[in-house]
Amino acid sequence: xxxxxxxxxxxxxxxxxxxNLGPTHPATHGVFQNVLQLDxxxxxxxxxxxxxxxxxxxxIAEHRPFxxxxxxxxxxxxxxxxxNNMGWHITVExxxxxxxxxxxxxxxxxIMELARISDHLICNSVLAVDTGAATGFFYVMEYREAIYExxxxxxxxxLTTNIGRIGGFERxxxxxAFSKLRKFLKEYPGVLKEFENLTxxxxxxxxxxxxxxxVTAEDALSYSWSGPILRAAGVDYDVRAMEPYSSYEDFExxxxxxxxxxxxxxxxxxxxxMWQSLRLIEQxxxxxxxxxxxxxxxxxxxxxxxxKEDVYNNMEALIYHFKIVxxxxxxxxxxxxxxxxxxxxxxxxxxVNDGGRSPYRLHFRRPSFINYQMYAPMSRGMLLSDxxxxxxxxxxxxxxxxx
Amino acid sequence: xxxxxxxxxxxxxxxxFHDKVALLGEPFGLLTLETGKEQIxxxxxxxKNEPALLFGYLTDITAIHYPELEKPIGVIYHLHSLANNxxxxxxxxxxxxxxxxxxxxxxxxxxNWMERETYDFFGVIFDGHPDLRRILNVDDMTAFPMRKxxxxxDPNRVDKKDYFFGR
Numbered sequence: 001x002x003x004x005x006x007x008x009x010x011x012x013x014x015x016x017x018x019x020n021l022g023p024t025h026p027a028t029h030g031v032f033q034n035v036l037q038l039d040x041x042x043x044x045x046x047x048x049x050x051x052x053x054x055x056x057x058x059x060i061a062e063h064r065p066f067x068x069x070x071x072x073x074x075x076x077x078x079x080x081x082x083x084n085n086m087g088w089h090i091t092v093e094x095x096x097x098x099x100x101x102x103x104x105x106x107x108x109x110x111i112m113e114l115a116r117i118s119d120h121l122i123c124n125s126v127l128a129v130d131t132g133a134a135t136g137f138f139y140v141m142e143y144r145e146a147i148y149e150x151x152x153x154x155x156x157x158x159l160t161t162n163i164g165r166i167g168g169f170e171r172x173x174x175x176x177a178f179s180k181l182r183k184f185l186k187e188y189p190g191v192l193k194e195f196e197n198l199t200x201x202x203x204x205x206x207x208x209x210x211x212x213x214x215v216t217a218e219d220a221l222s223y224s225w226s227g228p229i230l231r232a233a234g235v236d237y238d239v240r241a242m243e244p245y246s247s248y249e250d251f252e253x254x255x256x257x258x259x260x261x262x263x264x265x266x267x268x269x270x271x272x273x274m275w276q277s278l279r280l281i282e283q284x285x286x287x288x289x290x291x292x293x294x295x296x297x298x299x300x301x302x303x304x305x306x307x308k309e310d311v312y313n314n315m316e317a318l319i320y321h322f323k324i325v326x327x328x329x330x331x332x333x334x335x336x337x338x339x340x341x342x343x344x345x346x347x348x349x350x351x352v353n354d355g356g357r358s359p360y361r362l363h364f365r366r367p368s369f370i371n372y373q374m375y376a377p378m379s380r381g382m383l384l385s386d387x388x389x390x391x392x393x394x395x396x397x398x399x400x401x402x403x
Numbered sequence: 404x405x406x407x408x409x410x411x412x413x414x415x416x417x418x419x420f421h422d423k424v425a426l427l428g429e430p431f432g433l434l435t436l437e438t439g440k441e442q443i444x445x446x447x448x449x450x451k452n453e454p455a456l457l458f459g460y461l462t463d464i465t466a467i468h469y470p471e472l473e474k475p476i477g478v479i480y481h482l483h484s485l486a487n488n489x490x491x492x493x494x495x496x497x498x499x500x501x502x503x504x505x506x507x508x509x510x511x512x513x514x515n516w517m518e519r520e521t522y523d524f525f526g527v528i529f530d531g532h533p534d535l536r537r538i539l540n541v542d543d544m545t546a547f548p549m550r551k552x553x554x555x556x557d558p559n560r561v562d563k564k565d566y567f568f569g570r
Contacts, residue, residue, distance in 0.1 A: 051539035056555075058524075059548060063555050094431060221485075224461050224513030235485070237460075242488050326568070334430045337481060337492065339462075350481070352467060363465040365481075373516040402539055 016044055019384075023052050028391060029126065030398030034376065041384050046376040050369075054402040061362040065327050066092050067166055067305075069362070074160035076366060077400040080119035080343035082111045082151065082163045087340035090245050091349040092166050093298075095336045100298045103291035104168040105247035106284045110181065111154065111163060112246070112340075113277040113284075117188075118147045119343030120228070120270040120277075123395040127267060128199050130392045131208040136195045143191055146184045153177035167304040168297025185282060192274060200271070206264060213378060213390040215261035223374040226367050227345025229394060232269045233261030239341040251283050263393040302329045327357025344368050344395055368400035407456070407487045409434045415456065419449055427494065435492045440504045443480075443495050447510055450482055450491065458482040458491060464507065464517035466525040468550045474498045478527055480507070497527065506532040524549035 022033035031052040037044040057072045064072070073084035086108050093100060100108075121144060125137040148158040153176050155163040164170065199205045215225075220233040230237055238255040240248045256272035258265030297304050301320045310317035323329055333355040339348040348365030371394055379387045409429055416424050416436065423442050427435040438446050450458040462481040469475050474496035483490050495504060506529040507514040518529040519538040526547035529535055537544065546553050556563070 051537075051541075054539040056548065059553075059555055219512075221460060222512045224511060224517075237485055242485075335435075336431050337433060337490070346462070348463060348481070350463065350465060350479070361467045363463070365463045369516065369520075370513060373513065377512075 015039065021387075023049075030396060030401070032372075032396070032398055032401060034379075036379070036384070036387075038384065043379045043382050043384060043387055046379050046387075048372070048376045050372070050401050052402065053398055057403045058362055058364065061359055063358060065357045066303075066331075066359070067324075069359075070164075071160065071162045073364075074162055075399050076364065076403055077119070077343055077347070077368065077397045078159055079122055079395075079397055080115035081159065081161045082115040083119075083340060083342045084347060085161060085163050086112055086246065087338065087342070087347050087349060089164050089166050090340065091336060091338040091351055092303075094338055095334070095351060095353060096166075096300075096303060096331060098167055098298050098300050098303070100168060100246075101291075101295050102247060102250075103288060103293075103295045104297060105250075106287050106291065107169060107173060107296065108164065108246045109248065109251065109284045110281050111151075113280045114147050114150060114181075114184075116341075116343055117274050117277050118144045119395070120274050121192075123343075123393070124199075124267055124270050125195065127209075127263070127389065127392045128195075128205065130389055131205055133198065133202070133205065136198045139191050139198075140195050143184065143188050146180065146188070150177055150180050150184065153180060165297065165304060167300045170297075172294065172296040181281070181285070185278065185285075189275075189278060192271075196271060199267070208389060209263040209267060209393075211260070212263045212386045213261075213382065213393070215374075215378065217261070219374070220261060224370050225345065225374070227342065227371070228269045228273060229261070229266050229371060230345065231256060232258035232265035234259055237346075239339045239346050243339065245338065245340055250287065251280050253280050263389050266393045329357075331355055331357070339365070342367055344397065344400065345371060364403055366400045366403055368394075368396050369403070372396045372401060407484070407489050409489075412456065412489065412491065415453070416446070416449075420446060433490050433492055435494065437494045437496070440495050440497060443493070444505045444507070444509070446493065447480065447482070447507055451510055456484060457486045458484045460485050461507065461511040461513055461517075462490070464514060464521055466521045466527055466549070468525060470551045472496070476502055476525055476527060478504055478521065502526055503528045503530050505530050508532055523547075526550070 016037045016039055019036045019038050021036055022028045023031050033049040034046050036046045061069045061072060070085050070088055073088045074081040076084050121140045125140045128136045151161050152158055154173055155161050215233045217234045220230050234257055236255050236257045241255050253276045256269045258269050305324055306317035306320055311321045331353055333353060335352040337348060337350045339346045345367030347367055350363040351359050352361040354360040412434055413426060423438060424446060425437045427437050450456055460483040462483045465479050467477045467479060476497045478495045480493040497504060504527060506518060516538060518532055519535060521527050522535055523537045523540050524547060
């Protein structure tokens, strides 16, 4: 079995040159490698090598109680880790049959849509940087910081958030979180519009992206693509609309769809999804006004850790705390698959449970891993500079690629 | 198109394949079927191409290991019919001495890496796969790490032993 791709070419007659793109090339935005055969600047063939930051999350998860798996999910798509956290919580809640209150669902929608904005704004602004326009990146980057500050108010951390708990949130949203959220909603649309003005009808940007790496809907489906890049190819598959979770059925939003799946369409789809996310957050804020303001988790003492004051002062809370930490609560022996719409597509959790405190088997359907496998075949015949733009618009996150 | 119910789906499949496809259950409304490796490609092809079903989207391929079973390795396919918005899960169990199964890359290009990942972690050999080699682990690894007998950590390590709670 030939394991390694060819790194060097010693044949003097060979007119092709070999280029190692990665593992630590700045243009790849992550640790993964492509060995490309080049004819001038045109790619003849390529081999992708991944696994540089594989951390065996699925194996670790088999040895951890459910609530300790949340921090593992953080580290998959670290540009939108709250979506991974929520997806995991919702999976466990489905397994355990926990009904979350509407207010929890709406708060989760706010956090997930903020995460989607932070994911897409990075992808689109870095795409602009890769085409040579660094300015827009600095405009929108400030607002990723604003989003991280909202996370900080809610859960205390910024990048790997570990946000929420099974059944809800670990604490209620405070007034500062809401005021920061309202400030973000007021200021961000103007900046997003400005960024759009810089890129959307910019001659250079369009020349670099339009008709580059176009993908037909058939190819995209055959490669099991999902998320914005599948929608850019013209397939209106969005998990939020098809199989609503966390009360997405209560909201009104549109699923933007592109036409030919090229880089420009992917940019447009992501851009429009950010506007839709803003719409969703605004609707969620309106809906929250009708909900009781002090509810932030479901009433599931068997799985939701009680507050520390109660643990020290109240015997019942102490018992529950002990039972949760020691994993003495039986769980259903069944299996569950749940998908959420992550930043890059369908993020699936396949959980097989044997009744214990940790999963018997947990598999993550990671969209980056599945989306990225088309990269080498589709790069054939492409210019190297276009292949860089293509990689940028696939938004491959190394953490999600390798898990 | 109206959402197809699990009963209709099951009836269609059992009319076509009779006793070669067995029902394992419907956990959380997701129809779970079991079949043998001889007809797995026929079943997948039927599900993909039958006009009333159109399970054209391969969500995932993965595996599971039950060391105590006679056929310990289960290969699990998740399919999604985007037209009907319904999912189905198909399991194929393989014996330890014969972990061969035909590849699904003939139906979906996307099966390529999913099968490589399954091979990498469970040692399932997908016959006819164009490029079956390890994908996330190092090439010279000899074990299949997601099998249950593979320890998470070095078993000789004592510094993390918790004798009091027996973990």
